[in-house]
Amino acid sequence: MPRNSIQPAVGPETTALRLPRKRMSKWELYSRRFRRNRPAVAGLVIFAVLVLFALVAPLLARYDHIELDFLNLGEPPSGEHWLGTTSAGNDTFAQVAIGLQRSLMIAVAVSVGTTVISAVVGTAAAYFSGMFERLTLLLIHFLMVVPTFLLLAMFSNSSGGDWRIISLIMILIGWFFPARVIWTMALSLREREYVHAARYMGVPGMKIVLRHMLPNIGSLLVINFTLGVVAAVMTETGLSFLGFGVKIPDVSLGSLIGSGANTITSAPWLFYFPAAALTLLTVSMALVADGLRDALDPTSAAGGRA
Amino acid sequence: MIVVATNLTYFLAWGFLDPRNNYVGRRPPLSEEQVVQLLQPRNLSDTVPLLERWWSWFSAIIFGWDWGVSPVGQSVNDQVAYRMWVSAELVLGATILATVLGIALGVYTASRQYKIADRIGQATSIVTMNINIVVAALGIVLLAIGFNNMVGTTVFFVTGSSSLGVTGFFPIIIDALQHLILPTIALVIIGYAGTHFLQRSLLLDNINADYVRTARAKGLTKAQAIRKHALRTSLIPVATQVAFTIPTVFMGAILTESIFGWNGMGRYFLETIAKNDIHGTVAIAAFGAVLTAIGALLADIAVVVLDPRVRVS
Numbered sequence: 001m002p003r004n005s006i007q008p009a010v011g012p013e014t015t016a017l018r019l020p021r022k023r024m025s026k027w028e029l030y031s032r033r034f035r036r037n038r039p040a041v042a043g044l045v046i047f048a049v050l051v052l053f054a055l056v057a058p059l060l061a062r063y064d065h066i067e068l069d070f071l072n073l074g075e076p077p078s079g080e081h082w083l084g085t086t087s088a089g090n091d092t093f094a095q096v097a098i099g100l101q102r103s104l105m106i107a108v109a110v111s112v113g114t115t116v117i118s119a120v121v122g123t124a125a126a127y128f129s130g131m132f133e134r135l136t137l138l139l140i141h142f143l144m145v146v147p148t149f150l151l152l153a154m155f156s157n158s159s160g161g162d163w164r165i166i167s168l169i170m171i172l173i174g175w176f177f178p179a180r181v182i183w184t185m186a187l188s189l190r191e192r193e194y195v196h197a198a199r200y201m202g203v204p205g206m207k208i209v210l211r212h213m214l215p216n217i218g219s220l221l222v223i224n225f226t227l228g229v230v231a232a233v234m235t236e237t238g239l240s241f242l243g244f245g246v247k248i249p250d251v252s253l254g255s256l257i258g259s260g261a262n263t264i265t266s267a268p269w270l271f272y273f274p275a276a277a278l279t280l281l282t283v284s285m286a287l288v289a290d291g292l293r294d295a296l297d298p299t300s301a302a303g304g305r306a
Numbered sequence: 307m308i309v310v311a312t313n314l315t316y317f318l319a320w321g322f323l324d325p326r327n328n329y330v331g332r333r334p335p336l337s338e339e340q341v342v343q344l345l346q347p348r349n350l351s352d353t354v355p356l357l358e359r360w361w362s363w364f365s366a367i368i369f370g371w372d373w374g375v376s377p378v379g380q381s382v383n384d385q386v387a388y389r390m391w392v393s394a395e396l397v398l399g400a401t402i403l404a405t406v407l408g409i410a411l412g413v414y415t416a417s418r419q420y421k422i423a424d425r426i427g428q429a430t431s432i433v434t435m436n437i438n439i440v441v442a443a444l445g446i447v448l449l450a451i452g453f454n455n456m457v458g459t460t461v462f463f464v465t466g467s468s469s470l471g472v473t474g475f476f477p478i479i480i481d482a483l484q485h486l487i488l489p490t491i492a493l494v495i496i497g498y499a500g501t502h503f504l505q506r507s508l509l510l511d512n513i514n515a516d517y518v519r520t521a522r523a524k525g526l527t528k529a530q531a532i533r534k535h536a537l538r539t540s541l542i543p544v545a546t547q548v549a550f551t552i553p554t555v556f557m558g559a560i561l562t563e564s565i566f567g568w569n570g571m572g573r574y575f576l577e578t579i580a581k582n583d584i585h586g587t588v589a590i591a592a593f594g595a596v597l598t599a600i601g602a603l604l605a606d607i608a609v610v611v612l613d614p615r616v617r618v619s
Contacts, residue, residue: 039429145311145598147591149560153579154322154587234438238561241440242576254440261444261565265451275441282436290432 033295040291046284050277054104057097065094066249074267084269086259095251096273102252103281106167106236111228113171114178119221121175122182123213126190128205137183140176148173152235153244161247170235178224185220189213219296226289230282237278253278308595315591316360316584323582325350325377348375350584363585374585376578382589385574390593392467393563393570396486397555400493405548407494408501409541415502416509417532427502435499443492443565450488462488465567489559489566497555504547508540515539538612545608552604553597 008016024032035041063069063081068089077084083092125136152173159165189195190213198208214221233253239245240254247255253274260270329341336344345351349362366372373382411431415424434442450462463469463485472481512518513536521531560572567573571590578586610616 039432142307142311145307145595147311147315147594150315150575150579150587150591150594151318153575154319157579158322230436237438237440241561242564244579257440257444261440264444264448268448271444271448275438275444279437279441282438283433286432286436 030295034291037291037294039287040294043284043287043291046280047288050100050281050284051104054097054101058094058101061091061094061097063091063094065090065098065251067091067094074263076267077269083273084267086270087263087267092270092273095256096253096277099251099253099256099274100277100281102163102246102250103233103236103254103278106163106170106246106252107229107232109164109167110170110174110232110236111225113167114174114228114232115221115225117171117175118177118179118182118224119214119217120209122179123186123189123209123217124206125179125183126186127195127209127213129190136179140180140183143173143176152239153242156239157244161245161250163246163250163252166236166239166245170232174228174232174235178228182217182220182224185217186213189216219292222296223289223293226285226292230285230289233278233282233285253281308592308599311595312588312592313360313364316363316588317356319584319587320352320356320359323579323584323587324352325582325584326352328377328582345377348377348379350377373589376583376586377581382583382585385586386571386589386593389569389571389574392568393559393572395467395482396489396493396563396568396570397552397559399486400490400497401548401552401555403490404494404497405501405544408498409505409544411498411502412505412544413509413532413537416506416513417528419510428506431499431502434495435503437496439492439496439561440565442495443489443562446488446492446495447565460484464488467568467570489562489568492562492566493555493559497551500551501544501548505540505544508543509536512536512540542609542612545612546605549601549605549608552601553594 007019008014010016010018058065069081069085069091070089072078072081072085073089074087075081075085077092081091081093083096085091086095121136125133152169155169156166159169195208195212198212199205203212236245236252237254237257240252241258241261243255243258245254246252256274257271257278260267260274264271325345326341329336329344342351342353346354349359351359363374366374371383373386375381376385411427415427418424447464450464454460454462461484467482467485468478469481469485472478509532513532515536518531518536521535522528526534559570560575562568563570563572564576571593574586575590577583578590
């Protein structure tokens with residue numbers, strides 16, 4: 001029998017004790033708010049399935065993504081090749097799995113990088129103020145005028161298609177816009193009492209930024225991170241589609257769609273499957289971001305009662 | 307800022323692009339002198355010191371508004387002047403349509419908050435906003451080809467901005483529309499959702515305000531009260547956002563233009579990088595920076611027009 005959870009009448013004439021109120025932990029609250037947003041839960045499930053697919057499918061696949069099957073050139077989906085083959089004999093199933101893996105790796109790496117850099121730079125600029133703040137803002141405003149997509153294309157074109165270099169460049173070009181947003185958020189934070197208290201206690205400046213200010217914009221950072229994944233996937237796809245991104249033999253969803261686009265009428269399966277994977281990825285991530293906003297943001301109107 | 311950024315791009319472009327590469331692997335191979343002879347009059351030869359190259363490029367712009375020539379000798383001015391209008395034809399129409407559609411949907415869903423129409427609108431918009439432009443454009447191409455096959459004639463053209471050999475006023479317009487409609491649909495599908503979400507949330511902030519209730523109390527219908535009072539206040543941030551997206555849309559049309567085979571700025575951007583055309587690349591960078599400035603200016607104008615509290619001195 002479960003513990004008695006019904007509160008008996010409490011008053012002067014009874015001896016019943018008030019049962020301790022069950023407190024909800026922070027995570028319980030978050031997860032309950034998140035679960036109430038059903039599209040977000042669906043998004044999370046889809047995203048988990050995609051990640052699982054990217055991890056497991058290469059092990060299940062009968063063919064390697066580089067291996068060429070000269071007996072099946074440009075074949076539609078069959079029992080031998082589950083998602084068909086390209087005109088060169090590549091197995092589309094293996095290619096989509098590896099491409100999804102590569103796109104995810106780039107997206108997560110870029111999003112982690114931009115979130116960390118923008119958070120630290122933005123809050124540090126707000127906290128240290130003065131000369132450092134002015135220089136940072138000057139740099140940010142300057143970078144906003146610079147045609148970033150052009151730089152991105154030029155850099156990654158000369159990088160030879162190594163996905164690590166591409167992610168690094170995308171981080172370097174993507175950090176400043178969120179940094180500006182975070183700076184505005186952190187401006188009000190630096191006037192808070194606990195920041196003053198920490199400062200007068202002699203806590204070193206960088207430690208205040210990392211331990212006292214950053215946790216207070218944590219929810220914003222989590223949301224920024226998920227939206228950053230979507231943006232990075234989009235940028236990477238665009239680059240690879242145009243041929244500036246990941247290069248053969250490495251594949252990403254963008255380069256797969258790019259090569260599928262040329263044969264869109266004669267071999268549409270080369271386009272359908274990577275395009276479906278890409279759409280599911282971005283839409284599911286956007287739904288998750290939406291749910292996280294409801295769950296984490298205390299000012300969100302969509303939250304309703306806990 | 308624009309001038310500094312453009313000059314910086316010039317030096318960066320020299321760091322990554324080398325016009326000399328265009329002559330590698332030529333049959334018959336060109337000798338060193340021949341390459342220099344081809345490049346030197348175009349101010350693209352790396353035998354001249356970089357600062358000297360920069361100065362002759364920069365002074366030509368300042369004194370003669372001459373943005374230089376490509377490695378094969380085409381004038382950058384001509385190229386940009388022609389391609390700008392091809393892009394504008396596509397981008398302006400798409401931006402206007404997306405904005406109008408976004409605002410209309412925003413107003414419609416906001417006045418029916420949490421009803422079935424609002425839910426459906428929200429769900430559709432979140433999906434379309436996150437479909438990649440490449441997927442959307444190619445999907446539309448597939449649909450259009452299917453439609454053409456079903457009807458039996460070519461109703462929609464999937465490549466190019468106009469056909470050759472069409473004469474007469476109305477045939478030209480119809481031909482242009484046949485080419486224009488697909489890329490415009492692709493851009494609108496991607497673009498409208500942002501405006502929709504912003505307009506919806508802003509209007510919801512205003513719809514329960516006191517002055518809207520006053521307007522209702524004075525006898526206006528709900529639709530009139532929203533249109534004349536609540537909408538006007540909530541349009542201001544939307545206008546600002548739309549004005550700032552103009553450069554993004556122009557550059558975002560890179561993918562659309564390359565899929566639909568339009569010879570606009572986006573295509574030009576790809577060609578200049580592929581052909582090591584430094585002057586063209588820098589001109590595009592400057593064009594983008596100017597568009598950003600124009601966007602900021604338009605945003606200010608929109609605020610002045612819409613917000614009676616802002617006075618122009």
